[in-house]
Amino acid sequence: xxxxxxxxMAELMASGETAEILFWVGCSGSFDDRAKKITKAxxxxxxxxxxxxxxxxxxxxxxxxxxxxxxNEFTFQMQAxxxxxxxxxxxxxxxxxxxxxxxxTLKNEYPxxxxxxxxxxxxxxxxxxxxxxxxTVQGGTYKGKKITFHDPCYLGRANDVYEAPRELITKLDxxxxxxxxxxxxxxxxxxxxxxxxxxxxKGNKEVNVLRTEDALEVAPEIIATGCPFCNTMMTDGVKHFxxxxxxxxxxxxxxxxxxxxx
Amino acid sequence: MISGIVFGILxxxxxxxxxxxxxxxxxxxxxxxxxxxxxxxxxxWRTMILVAFGQKKMFQRPIxxxxxxxxxxxxxxxxIELIEIVVDGFSGHHRIFRPALGGFYTFIISxxxxxSVLAFVATIAFLARRNLLKIPRFTMREMVGWAKTxxxxxxxxxxxxxxxxxxxxxxDEVLYSRGLSHAENLGDGSFxxxxxxxxxxxxxxxxxDGALHVIERIGWWGHIVMVFVFLNYLPFSKHFHIxxxxxxxxxxxxxxxxxxxxxxxxxxxxxLMMDPTADPxxxxxxxxxxxxxxxxxxxxxDLTWKSLLDAYTCTECGRCSSACPANQTGKLLSPxxxxxxxxxRLEVVGDNIRKHGKEYDDxxxxxxxxxxEEEIWACTSCNACVQECPVNIDPLSIIMEMxxxxxxxxxxxxSELTGMLTNIENNxxxxxxxxxxxxxxxxx
Numbered sequence: 001x002x003x004x005x006x007x008x009m010a011e012l013m014a015s016g017e018t019a020e021i022l023f024w025v026g027c028s029g030s031f032d033d034r035a036k037k038i039t040k041a042x043x044x045x046x047x048x049x050x051x052x053x054x055x056x057x058x059x060x061x062x063x064x065x066x067x068x069x070x071x072n073e074f075t076f077q078m079q080a081x082x083x084x085x086x087x088x089x090x091x092x093x094x095x096x097x098x099x100x101x102x103x104x105t106l107k108n109e110y111p112x113x114x115x116x117x118x119x120x121x122x123x124x125x126x127x128x129x130x131x132x133x134x135x136t137v138q139g140g141t142y143k144g145k146k147i148t149f150h151d152p153c154y155l156g157r158a159n160d161v162y163e164a165p166r167e168l169i170t171k172l173d174x175x176x177x178x179x180x181x182x183x184x185x186x187x188x189x190x191x192x193x194x195x196x197x198x199x200x201x202k203g204n205k206e207v208n209v210l211r212t213e214d215a216l217e218v219a220p221e222i223i224a225t226g227c228p229f230c231n232t233m234m235t236d237g238v239k240h241f242x243x244x245x246x247x248x249x250x251x252x253x254x255x256x257x258x259x260x261x262x
Numbered sequence: 263m264i265s266g267i268v269f270g271i272l273x274x275x276x277x278x279x280x281x282x283x284x285x286x287x288x289x290x291x292x293x294x295x296x297x298x299x300x301x302x303x304x305x306x307w308r309t310m311i312l313v314a315f316g317q318k319k320m321f322q323r324p325i326x327x328x329x330x331x332x333x334x335x336x337x338x339x340x341x342i343e344l345i346e347i348v349v350d351g352f353s354g355h356h357r358i359f360r361p362a363l364g365g366f367y368t369f370i371i372s373x374x375x376x377x378s379v380l381a382f383v384a385t386i387a388f389l390a391r392r393n394l395l396k397i398p399r400f401t402m403r404e405m406v407g408w409a410k411t412x413x414x415x416x417x418x419x420x421x422x423x424x425x426x427x428x429x430x431x432x433x434d435e436v437l438y439s440r441g442l443s444h445a446e447n448l449g450d451g452s453f454x455x456x457x458x459x460x461x462x463x464x465x466x467x468x469x470x471d472g473a474l475h476v477i478e479r480i481g482w483w484g485h486i487v488m489v490f491v492f493l494n495y496l497p498f499s500k501h502f503h504i505x506x507x508x509x510x511x512x513x514x515x516x517x518x519x520x521x522x523x524x525x526x527x528x529x530x531x532x533x534l535m536m537d538p539t540a541d542p543x544x545x546x547x548x549x550x551x552x553x554x555x556x557x558x559x560x561x562x563x564d565l566t567w568k569s570l571l572d573a574y575t576c577t578e579c580g581r582c583s584s585a586c587p588a589n590q591t592g593k594l595l596s597p598x599x600x601x602x603x604x605x606x607r608l609e610v611v612g613d614n615i616r617k618h619g620k621e622y623d624d625x626x627x628x629x630x631x632x633x634x635e636e637e638i639w640a641c642t643s644c645n646a647c648v649q650e651c652p653v654n655i656d657p658l659s660i661i662m663e664m665x666x667x668x669x670x671x672x673x674x675x676x677s678e679l680t681g682m683l684t685n686i687e688n689n690x691x692x693x694x695x696x697x698x699x700x701x702x703x704x705x706x
Contacts, residue, residue: 025703027690027691027692027695029703030695030700030702030703031693031695031699031700036703036706040703057700058697058698058700058701060690060700061690061697062686066682066686066692067686069522069665070669070675070682070683071558071662071664071666071668071669071675072666072669072670072683073525073528073557073670074531074532075683075686075687078532078536078687079686081532081536085536104518104520104521107518108517108520108521109521109524113524153643153644153645153646154520157519157520157644157646158518158521158645159520160518184649185322185649187587187590187644187646188587188644190587190591190642191642192642193641193642193644194643196692197679197692198639198676198678198679199678200640201588201593201594201595201636201640202592202593202594202636203588203592203593203640205590205592206591207587207588207590207642209591210587210590211587
């Protein structure tokens with residue numbers, strides 16, 4: 001049992017309360033054992049800062065992103081419309097999510113289907129909390145550590161969010177080292193476009209291995225990212241090179257939660 | 263007089279042929295599906311000026327960017343000299359603007375000469391990059407046959423063009439110093455052009471008057487004939503980008519790159535399915551009966567006109583493919599090849615329609631005959647190709663349209679994806695987990 005406070009929107013509504021922001025957990029954050037830790041790190045930060053948030057819990061469903069990228073517009077739009085009905089039922093205005101794929105879909109593809117919300121990525125929310133003084137972080141264990149940030153495609157190129165995660169890393173008094181391909185030139189981890197759910201086509205290398213090589217070149221102690229899928233791919237890449245003892249793959253939310261000793 | 267007539271025929275003929283071919287390309291592009299890209303003209307002009315005119319995205323890779331800038335600047339500025347050549351060609355004058363413009367004339371031609379030297383250097387560097395250094399993106403599997411020849415031909419044309427300019431000005435300089443040039447003699451003994459006042463005497467100083475006249479005319483006619491040839495070569499070449507880069511960047515996607523289109527036809531269906539009061543057997547409202555459109559794209563006519571414009575704009579530089587994660591890891595997918603195949607197929611479809619009418623079907627299609635399913639499924643939708651393109655071409659939208667066709671029209675996809683889609687439909691997650699377990703993480 002953990003002592004996380006995770007109210008569902010239904011519970012909040014029943015007790016007559018409202019949430020300032022909805023935390024969209026996403027499928028990976030809900031079901032993947034590694035990603036669940038990221039989810040909990042985000043909740044710890046939200047709890048620590050007394051953010052009035054709610055989750056949809058069992059009422060949440062896939063945004064439809066992997067269906068859309070796989071070419072199945074029907075499944076995507078069915079998911080989208082059902083989710084919009086749920087979101088509108090709770091009069092959701094603002095959404096934070098830990099997954100850049102959910103982030104992109106909710107932010108860019110839902111409005112045309114009738115669901116218009118302010119959608120932010122968790123790194124942007126954490127930055128807001130720090131900027132408003134609700135959260136203070138010092139380097140702690142990460143002070144002076146060499147950290148490189150892998151840009152998730154759907155956060156970076158797809159939505160031009162490059163600075164929020166980097167600013168959080170510099171808040172840790174860590175040494176942020178950039179890979180040769182970063183920001184707009186960042187190389188994909190290999191999971192996007194529904195690749196996460198299928199075998200790669202025939203080639204001479206896996207994309208995540210190539211990306212991990214980029215990371216190894218700058219010899220980091222930590223590879224930070226902001227996407228549960230990137231996290232999986234980079235973790236596998238590090239294992240491929242048998243470097244898991246020296247290099248940790250962590251989400252920016254985990255870095256912040258650990259540094260703030262939450 | 264006779265040369266004036268020959269010149270006139272060449273000029274009219276080459277512009278006529280060029281216009282005809284451009285018209286055909288326009289027709290081909292308009293075979294694409296509708297798409298509104300007329301919003302926000304201010305931002306569109308800004309994008310065009312920065313990306314096409316200012317070549318902003320080229321400078322991601324500084325060395326080719328600078329070399330390319332030399333050729334681009336020389337090309338643009340040489341158009342000024344071309345005005346004089348055209349006026350001279352018709353009127354039988356020689357260097358008609360020189361007496362009137364004086365020192366400004368010397369400045370302009372000197373500027374052209376200096377840029378031409380830089381363009382000459384760049385052309386040789388580009389030929390070396392393609393043929394000696396064999397830069398990887400110029401030697402990928404799609405860069406064989408015509409694609410390779412086309413690239414080298416353009417550089418060879420540029421080489422000839424610049425050579426002609428220096429033959430013309432160099433020989434004329436020596437003739438002028440001997441008082442024999444057909445240009446009006448201003449009694450100054452030299453044109454004073456930055457480059458040819460030195461290389462003219464150095465190369466041609468020892469030649470006879472007659473030989474000089476011949477060289478000067480070869481340079482003059484060679485130059486203008488090369489211009490006509492080049493102009494008419496454009497519509498058949500990847501080099502057409504020098505014109506289409508401008509409209510193509512104007513009509514760029516101004517939305518976030520992550521935003522994919524929502525198929526409106528699907529939206530209507532889904533709304534109908536979710537509306538409990540909807541009568542599934544109701545007759546559609548008047549005017550609502552549109553010709554049923556294919557979901558996604560099987561052939562070029564299923565793509566938007568912007569994708570088709572993209573295809574004609576592509577100059578096959580390969581930056582997209584060299585940035586593509588699938589391509590870098592040895593998969594078949596090459597975004598450049600997607601663009602090249604689209605253009606090749608569109609040329610055939612356009613010709614077929616002009617010859618046999620709109621309904622003609624040659625039994626082939628872009629997908630399957632030109633682009634394989636394996637290529638389409640290798641994409642990670644990371645947008646690196648879109649980001650990289652110096653003229654804002656979007657290969658990803660073509661790939662996505664083809665996935666839509668495969669999945670929604672033919673139910674053809676890697677089997678794991680079938681499972682993933684079934685999971686989403688049945689339990690609201692791409693994996694086989696029960697929706698009732700969604701919040702279990704809270705207590706673990």
